[in-house]
């Protein structure tokens with residue numbers, strides 16, 4: 001397991017709120033709104049993501065709609081890198097690659113623009129939650145299909161009671177997966 005900074009993990013976890021039975025019965029929803037609203041915790045999170053982007057030699061930071069955007073875009077700015085969105089179906093203009101996937105409370109299709117990357121770019125993929133791993137698995141496949149190489153994946157939190165990490169392994173292709181908070 002790769003929770004590498006216990007003090008950061010404690011700060012971030014203290015600002016994540018549990019909401020039982022949202023968006024449907026049986027799901028324990030991890031609400032990051034209090035973390036985003038806390039200047040100290042949000043800055044610590046963005047700085048940690050930016051440092052991972054630099055450490056992995058990334059040339060772009062990729063964020064996954066929608067909560068991943070809120071983390072990845074400021075991290076890209078802080079690292080001096082460009083940002084690429086992976087969006088839900090039908091939101092991106094022009095030619096796109098698409099992948100369908102299952103998640104904890106439904107199914108969806110993600111898309112990336114075909115010209116989002118220069119060939120061979122190394123990217124850091126950022127999202128808020130690793131639950132079943134469907135979202136990140138689809139996203140990693142899309143990054144490769146669009147001609148870039150995942151240099152690493154960072155998630156704010158991993159739901160350790162779900163098999164997301166196992167499902168993700170084959171899609172990582174050796175890229176490191178780092179979890180800032182394990183719950």
Ligand SMILES: O=P(O)(O)OC[C@H]1O[C@H](OP(=O)(O)OP(=O)(O)O)[C@H](O)[C@@H]1O
Pocket residue numbers: 064065066067068102103104108127128129130131132133134135136164
């Ligand atoms: O590991 P998984 O089971 O795929 O679940 C994780 C994903 O689920 C949530 O996104 P959601 O699709 O709910 O979109 P949102 O960020 O727009 O709320 C979350 O932000 C992750 O992207």
Ligand SMILES: Nc1ncnc2[nH]cnc12
Pocket residue numbers: 027028029030031103104105129131132159
């Ligand atoms: N339990 C959960 N809490 C917050 N976001 C999620 N995305 C998928 N599962 C989730």
